[in-house]
Amino acid sequence: MDPKNGSSLTGFILLGFSDRPQLERVLFVVLLIFYLLTLLGNTSIIALSRLDPHLQTPMYFFLSNLSFLDLCYTTSTVPQLLVHLRGADKSISFAACVAQLFVSLWLGSTECILLGVMAIDRYAAICRPLHYTVIMHPRLCALMASASWFIGFANSSLQTVLTFLVPLCGRNKIDHFLCEVPPLLKLACVDTTVNESELFFVGVIILLIPVALITFSYGRIVRAVLRIKSAAGQRKAFGTCGSHLTVVSLFYGTAIYAYLQPSNNYSQDQGKFISLFYTIVTPMVNPFIYTLRNKDVTGAMRKVFCGGYDSR
Numbered sequence: 001m002d003p004k005n006g007s008s009l010t011g012f013i014l015l016g017f018s019d020r021p022q023l024e025r026v027l028f029v030v031l032l033i034f035y036l037l038t039l040l041g042n043t044s045i046i047a048l049s050r051l052d053p054h055l056q057t058p059m060y061f062f063l064s065n066l067s068f069l070d071l072c073y074t075t076s077t078v079p080q081l082l083v084h085l086r087g088a089d090k091s092i093s094f095a096a097c098v099a100q101l102f103v104s105l106w107l108g109s110t111e112c113i114l115l116g117v118m119a120i121d122r123y124a125a126i127c128r129p130l131h132y133t134v135i136m137h138p139r140l141c142a143l144m145a146s147a148s149w150f151i152g153f154a155n156s157s158l159q160t161v162l163t164f165l166v167p168l169c170g171r172n173k174i175d176h177f178l179c180e181v182p183p184l185l186k187l188a189c190v191d192t193t194v195n196e197s198e199l200f201f202v203g204v205i206i207l208l209i210p211v212a213l214i215t216f217s218y219g220r221i222v223r224a225v226l227r228i229k230s231a232a233g234q235r236k237a238f239g240t241c242g243s244h245l246t247v248v249s250l251f252y253g254t255a256i257y258a259y260l261q262p263s264n265n266y267s268q269d270q271g272k273f274i275s276l277f278y279t280i281v282t283p284m285v286n287p288f289i290y291t292l293r294n295k296d297v298t299g300a301m302r303k304v305f306c307g308g309y310d311s312r
Helices: 020-049 058-075 080-088 094-127 129-135 139-165 181-185 193-226 230-260 268-291 297-304
Strands: 012-014
Touching: 012 080, 020 058, 020 080, 020 268, 020 297, 058 080, 058 094, 058 139, 058 268, 094 129, 094 139, 094 181, 094 230, 139 181, 139 193, 181 193, 181 230, 181 268, 193 230, 230 268, 268 297
Parallel strands: none
Antiparallel strands: none
């Protein structure tokens, strides 16, 4: 990837919300608060999962992976966005743009797969409760989590290379607040139909196959839950599954909008706000969605703030 092929020597200019200076000031305050809440919430999930023996289960192992992923994802984009919102300089170097695209694609693709894996975990817990610990043993959990990260890495490597091989003929003003594939392809001075078709095809695999897996898993889960005679048991099962489905809807809904719609229907303004949603809003609300109605997590938090842990 030759920098002269993809940009000027100084890199790219991220236009972001520069045409709306009043909105920039509001966004700076809102995104700073959201980012701090993201750091607090996801760090708490990871720490609690490590500290409390009751949370050292497959469900919280995957949830810790999700929290770590969300921490890295927001940190790869939000600090730079905050700097750009407060200053006149909107530039980003070529290397930094490549790195940002690679990391965001890696983590975004990994989250797609990981949410599907978490649906399998919920299926095993509710539909095969007597065999749950045998099915979801630590080695399998580690293998599925590792596979999620590897698939995300492979997809990101492919998309990043293909995107920056497209000649831009010196165009370097990206109408977005971060380096993403759709706005980068709009800078191209050649036909990008092949790139867009490839992106759509891979997007179908990365996004829709996990969605199909989640749909299948939850179809079986609903039937199993409805057979539970205890109302309390049904509420508990629907509570944990409802949290996961909420996160799935928020993440996949925005990602499908961003990557699976035809390029001629892609609106830059809508794309920016959709990207804001899955870049900062979803990672911020994930810990709260999973913990607000989760007695295990709230109980662990009370132990931390009201007396610590018994090491035994």
